[in-house]
Amino acid sequence: MSAVIWAEARDLAYAAGLAAPAPAELVGLPDADGRTLAEPLRALTDLPAFPTSSIDGWAVRGPGPWRPVGRVLAGGVSAPLDEDGTCVEIATGAMVPSGADAVVRIEDSTRDAAGLVLGKPRNGDVPDMRRPGEEAHKDEELLPAGTAIDPAVIGVAATCGYEALTVRRTPRAGLLVFGDELLTSGTPGDGRVRDSLGPQVPGWLRRYGAATGPVVGPVRDTLDAHLAALRGALAGNDLVCTTGGTMHGPVDHLHPALTELGAEYIVNTVAVRPGFPMLLARVPGPDGRPRFLAGLPGNPQSAVIALITLVAPLLAGLQGRPAPTLSTVRAAAPVRGRGNDTHLALARLGHDGRSATLVGHVGSAMLRGLSNAHGFVVVRPGQQVAAGDDVEFLSLPLVPGERP
Template structure:
């Protein structure tokens, strides 16, 4: 539902200069414009030779030029790594395995395997290298450049902002005297960055006063620039919970309004129309820190993927290494760490909805369905915590359990 809402509201693709595409998403498959490599290139410094030794030196091949052909047997051309192999060459002899006689002729025994890269060795012209929906990172940028691209069709990063609600929050110093330290204001922008969002300045606003007018003004200001505004706290219906009335004031439409999950059930996602015709979104994260992160992985992650034109998130599966309790009629998202050697997931301690100690040691949330408990050995989906942009998870997709890593032979 959240992914579909994001997909429907994503911006049109734009042609963006290659150096500016980091963090964007490919809007079309990346295909090769030429063979890779486009021509035979020497992989060592040495001699391009024709025929049998000794070879008479007739020239030099350097990177960046087109050397003349070797047209006669018994001739050689000095060649640098990366240089185009001259037409007519039958071998490349490594410089350290060659010798020269008093007449300057070259001798040596070329290795049996070619010492050059063959055209199309990496890819052939028109071959699809990456599908549409691939996040662009420095590796993708380098690959595109090697194919000859100067720009790419991409979906740009979405802009996100955070509003912090709660008169009881401190933004600095030690908690006490009825005031608690705001843990989400510093943390949520970092999570959003890991989902590939661009933070709209100011990245964090608040704490915003516990009044309806302040909530409406804060949301309206943030939505003027951001595609997605996350809020913390105020998602219930208590005397100072003003998010729902503020959303009504803005004419928002709910995409999700509470979820049967523990922790984090009072999460919400709403869409707000704008005068420019584009839809913006408000993600209401509960005030308890772990509940807020559950909302991020449950609502924000698929929404952002849709807005960015990426693939819908898929969940790795792990076997439970210890029991995990159920939460009755609710889905239980239980914090776990994962063991890359055994592929197992183990619950971590300190996982109350207001606690962060367990979260700091976890890799994600094991999904325990309603009416069930987690038994050691059960295969369960794990909702991963987001990685840094460009990091690639090693986990297999949902439906394929993790296997223990094998030692290289």
Template sequence: MAWAEARARVHEAGRAAAPDPVELPLAETDGQTLAGPLSTLTDLPAFPTSSVDGWAVRGAAPWRVLGRVLAGGTPAPLTADGTAVEIATGAMLPDGADGVLRVEESGRTAEGLVTGALRPAPEWRAPGEEAHAGEELLPAGTPVDPGVIGLAASCGYDTLRVRRSPRANLIVFGDELLTAGRPAAGRVRDSLGPAVPSWLRRYGCAIDASDVVGPVADTLAAHVAALREGLSRAELVCTTGGTMHGPVDHLHPALRELGAEYVVNTVAVRPGFPMLLARVAGPDGRPRFVAGLPGNPQSAIIAVVSLVAPLLAGLRGRPVPELPRATLAEPVPGRGDQTHLALVRIDPVRHTAHPVRHVGSAMLRGLASADGFAVIRPGTRGEPGDEVPVVPLPLLPGERSG
């Protein structure tokens, strides 16, 4: 399947299987996703407030001081010209006030009257200046971060209706893998078991050390048992290795035994093409997903950014983010009729993409120094000066790129 089509298909599968929203206290919503639009429950501000410390005045100077109003208080109205109240920043403006005089721009007469001149621009905030009651501030699908939480609180919300982060498991396949120490004697160190959970967390999954299983023995029975256990505990199970049809590649037979339905089975992308996403009915009847990541480390991460990321966006009720673009600083070869995802570093000042070295499908050195993947369309090659889409490597939940 074409790379762009695969991304669109898995996103739609995720949207169709998105779990029901839940209502959570504000303090528990960081990293979740708005299930509906965030609208104001009141005008913002809800009442006229002073934006400076000073004097709320009525009429022309000088002004006789009648009292003081602090934030949180409700002042009596000013009914006569030539009167004022001392006012603190954030305090409610009295009815009848014509403006606010900054304390540092005020003076006093011998009789204790306040003098000074109001600035042309108001020194107070009118009701609805930021938003009017019922106005939509953020759409459904917006990631909840500290800024959103603060905005919701200012609007009067105590809880938010959100879509929770999906739970994920990781199953590592391969008798040849070591989980500690140096590679030797034909056995290689498992690099995906420690790394993939961190990628998944950056895409919004809930996963911890207890959700990582393996290496699982290279037998069909062991594969089926591990998948059944993972699917009983998580909405998404990622597996590493076994996506081809070799003598110890048992993932496809295991999926058949579980009655899985392929959403995507191999993608026309290099590196990483033997990737897959399958849908399986969970114990509760709701859809679960298995993402088959290739065993080669860089290919596995390409599968994460190509299939897992858009699936999780769908499950969380979010759109697939639009890919930023950058200008190639050097040539990048094409891969015939397949999309080429080429590791690049981005110059943030010039917005140029620079290919990195050590980018074989089994290598991780290039990935460790890259900012993302330049997308070279099928049937093309990248030339210096070409503007191409870039799949950025993910940030931590809640972070915003510059």
């Protein structure tokens, strides 16, 4: 299989996820944060459901002055106003009684010696009475399926009267670390390097919406060990990521193992630098739903590029979310192309979020540059970017609580 164009690889990964969506489940509102709507969120009633005062004042009928005949607070119901020249004192959020045709603000009113209310309703852009259906009508679609649920979405659902939401089950993702040369503790030396992907990949997976379990490995560099580890991980996960072994070296057993498992390649190498020896495969599942395996290169920066290229769109598809998109920024300096390959150049955004400056220490085996970057400038095949040019930008997922 020849190397796939980078943009096409992203599309293929997303389509594969959409074709195998995670099952839906019903969860209570407090547990819905971070999940994805599996069906549209519709208004269960008009919003507001009844005419509501947006201020403290007087609900009035007809021209003034008005004779007070009662009082209504939020949560209460007033008798109808049946006569012109009458009013009720009303609190913010209270139901406007039937028969009332306006609300007069308390600060715009006075009372005469006889106790009659004098004043005038305001005209302007801010209404003092909210009409039924002003925000939404019953059965209106408020948010489509595929919407990522955040506290604001939960608030809308609660306003409508929902107790629970139908959401996509969170995809489970496992990680297998390959490589006898890797250390899981201590400092590197004597031909052995410290594993940096086992500690970091689960965090990327969680930011893309997956649930993760314990990291397995380093797995011994034998075909039997690879097969045993893969079978175990695939049994309990929707997606298994592996690190290293995506080439065809003397101890690279991933491709033979995939053949043994009856896997089908979705993508096998991508025309992108760094990170080209990445893969995504579909593995038959015992319940009829496929499982997925993402082979990440062993070099750390290349592995992260494989994650944002193949894993991020796959997980978006599995959750029924929209495909990840690119933004546009302005290059602060020239960015070279890489011939027929897409070049992903690590960059940091300025305070305005519009200008991108390349960072240093960006070798495929380095992580220092990645730790100082907000994402990647995307240079398409055959493209050269000059200082000041608008260029596509692929953001890394945000730290929880950070705003773009």
